[in-house]
Amino acid sequence: MKRLQLYNPTGFRTLLDREIHRFMKIAVQTLLAPLLSNVLYLGVFGGLLKTRQVGLLGTNYLLFLVPGLATMGAIFAAFQNPSFSMISQKFQNTIQDLNSYPISNLEKTLAFVLGGTIRGVLIGLLTYLAAACFVGFQIVHPFGFLFLLGVVSFIFAALGLIAGLLFDGYEKLNFVLTIVIVPLAYFGGVFFELGRLTGSLAVLKYLNPIFPLVGITRYAYLGISDGNLALQALMAAGFTIVSFLAAFHTLERGWGLKV
Numbered sequence: 419m420k421r422l423q424l425y426n427p428t429g430f431r432t433l434l435d436r437e438i439h440r441f442m443k444i445a446v447q448t449l450l451a452p453l454l455s456n457v458l459y460l461g462v463f464g465g466l467l468k469t470r471q472v473g474l475l476g477t478n479y480l481l482f483l484v485p486g487l488a489t490m491g492a493i494f495a496a497f498q499n500p501s502f503s504m505i506s507q508k509f510q511n512t513i514q515d516l517n518s519y520p521i522s523n524l525e526k527t528l529a530f531v532l533g534g535t536i537r538g539v540l541i542g543l544l545t546y547l548a549a550a551c552f553v554g555f556q557i558v559h560p561f562g563f564l565f566l567l568g569v570v571s572f573i574f575a576a577l578g579l580i581a582g583l584l585f586d587g588y589e590k591l592n593f594v595l596t597i598v599i600v601p602l603a604y605f606g607g608v609f610f611e612l613g614r615l616t617g618s619l620a621v622l623k624y625l626n627p628i629f630p631l632v633g634i635t636r637y638a639y640l641g642i643s644d645g646n647l648a649l650q651a652l653m654a655a656g657f658t659i660v661s662f663l664a665a666f667h668t669l670e671r672g673w674g675l676k677v
Contacts, residue, residue, distance in 0.1 A: 448537065501579065504582025559598070
């Protein structure tokens with residue numbers, strides 16, 4: 419239990435500040451670029467389908483799209499922040515310096531994960547603010563929406579930390595993003611209701627871990643959900659705990675901290 423003790427708050431804040439400062443220094447790339455991508459999605463899909471009504475109590479498609487895009491943006495940004503931080507340190511041959519930081523492994527894990535979480539939440543909120551120009555600022559549960567953006571970002575920041583520790587190059591990270599996370603996000607209920615799928619495709623929502631995260635975030639935004647809300651909340655809580663413990667275990671074992 420001593421290994422789980424926070425014993426250097428100053429060191430923890432310093433590392434967290436470094437992670438935040440790292441992505442804020444290149445905000446055009448880390449914040450503006452993904453925001454513009456989400457706005458383009460909103461413009462293209464929303465422009466083509468703005469008069470379409472989806473099955474969620476006849477909700478306008480633009481309103482349906484906004485929380486999905488905010489969640490997707492948070493997922494990508496949160497995953498990329500700690501993973502690219504780890505890989506860049508490997509290329510600079512400084513990754514082993516993590517072992518000498520005068521803070522606990524829990525503090526290291528929290529700092530990297532919270533850094534990614536902050537970036538993910540910023541992307542989610544910026545996407546919402548940009549979309550407000552099209553659909554207005556109304557949110558059914560604003561604090562719940564903000565909290566769930568934080569939960570989603572926390573989960574994928576922890577997964578990003580694991581990926582950054584285990585992989586040794588940007589190519590492998592981009593492979594995971596392109597081949598695994600992007601398809602899961604696209605088929606996670608961001609752009610359409612998975613409840614409308616029939617046959618063998620209907621099982622996608624039960625196999626896709628992003629679906630409950632999108633669903634519960636959409637509930638906070640719209641007040642309606644595509645799926646079992648209680649089950650989605652339970653899965654989100656489980657993902658949060660498991661992902662953080664896995665990230666802590668990976669760093670605790672020292673995997674990827676030697677070059």
